[in-house]
Amino acid sequence: MSVKVRIPTQLRSLSGGAGEVEVEGGTVGEALKALDVAHPGFTERLFDENGNVRRFVNVFLGEEDIRFLEGLGTPVPAGALISVVPAVAGGS
Amino acid sequence: MREGPFVEGLRCRECGRTYPAEALHVCEWCFGPLEVVYDYEAIASTVSRERIAAGPKTIWRYADLLPASAHGAVDLGAGLTPLLRADRLGAELGLSELWLKNDTVNPTGSFKDRVVSVALTRARELGFKVAACASTGNLANSVAAHAARAGMRSVVCIPANLETAKIVTTAVFGGLVVALTGNYDDVNRLCAELASEHPTWAFVNVNVRSYYAEGSKTLAFEVAEQLGWRAPDHVVVPIASGCQLTKVAKGFRELYKVGLLDGEPHVRISGAQAAGCSPVADAFESGADIIRPVKPTGIAKSLAIGNPADGGYALDEVRRSGGAVAAVTDSEIVDGIRLLARTEGVFAETAGGVTIAVLAKLVRAGVVKPKERVVAFITGNGLKTLDAVAADCGPTVTVSPDLDSFQAAVNVTDWQ
Structure with a gap:
């Protein structure tokens, strides 16, 4: 399943400057693993030592935060867009 | 006596990595929030109750403890409220x-004027000419107003279902007001992504958030x-x-x-x-x-x-x-x-x-x-x-404008 992952500025040094990377994967977790295979370094930046998405990283499938779906196990349809977005923003 | 701001840089609240005092808000390593680091010794040897009392009747009387300079502040008079x-x-x-x-x-009309005055002052010091934000309304009002005051352009993103008053009181200042068909978290997420695509815009609660929050x-x-x-x-x-x-x-x-x-x-x-x-x-x-x-x-x-x-x-x-x-x-x-x-x-x-x-x-x-x-x-x-x-606050009673009607309808003879 080919999906697109949108990369935030803070991680674009890992993707050679690209803001979007196409990878293969049947779930959100698989797609993010594939991202690390294509561009090594993503896993240690996105996940903590227990393999969970870091506290200050939000991952969206389309418009929805994966925490409202099935987390990293959320299935991704072909052509889906996964966005990695820093969580610290907004409010006061 | 040294003059402020007494800022040494930014530091990740989670992992402690340090960064220069630029338009950065999250740690590039762990995405933790960046906090302003001050030279508290220098502040302690400068600040005093008397110095504050002699300062402006706004938040800028506390400039020694803020991450931007009071000289040239983007100021509509926020702070020192009753x-x-x-x-x-x-x-x-x-x-x-x-x-x-x-x-x-x-x-x-809200505390947001405190944070926005600090954010846009710092944004202008950093060379930004466009102010932007994701807002539930109060911030939209304040960013649009302070940007107008500073001669900056503004781009304000709000949920489309916001209260009418908050939309009117933002749009009147003449910036771009973008109503998005989603809730605040959707708007916020878009702005976090927009900040990557428009690095020349100062999103007060994204890329200059570290300064903004200090307000x-x-x-x-x-x-x-x-x-x-x-x-x-x-x-x-x-x-x-x-x-x-x-x-x-x-x-x-x-x-x-x-x-x-x-x-x-x-x-x-x-x-x-x-x-x-x-x-x-x-x-x-x-x-x-x-x-x-x-x-x-x-x-x-x-x-x-x-x-x-x-x-x-x-x-x-x-x-x-x-x-x-x-x-x-x-x-x-x-x-x-x-x-x-x-x-x-x-x-x-x-x-x-x-x-x-x-x-x-x-x-x-x-x-x-x-x-x-x-x-x-x-x-x-x-x-x-x-x-x-x-729905709960209208006229107590509506009567024709003559004495008899008033006296009949408004029975408060014991009010002296």
């Missing part, structure tokens, strides 16, 4: 010393100064992202650190949320460390952040200080607005209703003690959320 002794409301709630920090009277410390600074350089025993602060609450706590600590308070303050800090969006109150209640995001509902739109960036830090501050976080229903919020207005003459927006209703709840629960010196933060003006009370 601290009102609230004896009638206190009596209704069973409190002997209640104060209201009345931030409804800021230039655009909320001035709430604590002012309360202490207005109490005669004493800290209160207990403060009640509304929670949206949780940022304001954590910065109020930091503000009291800093005053002691730089020698402006005689003793170390022990301020209990309690947080107020609406039941329609209570992720921090829920975590407090269940003893959890992790904030579970929610989908907001209800009338308190200015607090409707379902995924609060500083929720965890706010929870830490509350727990460490011995406070509590509670949530109240929409009808309790309306009652809170009306109680505050009826007893003290202050008309607050829904967030103020949340604060008063939560204060009442925490007094009943025994968390806020009757003899404590309590300060409630009233952070936004009621004219912005007229819809919340419109």
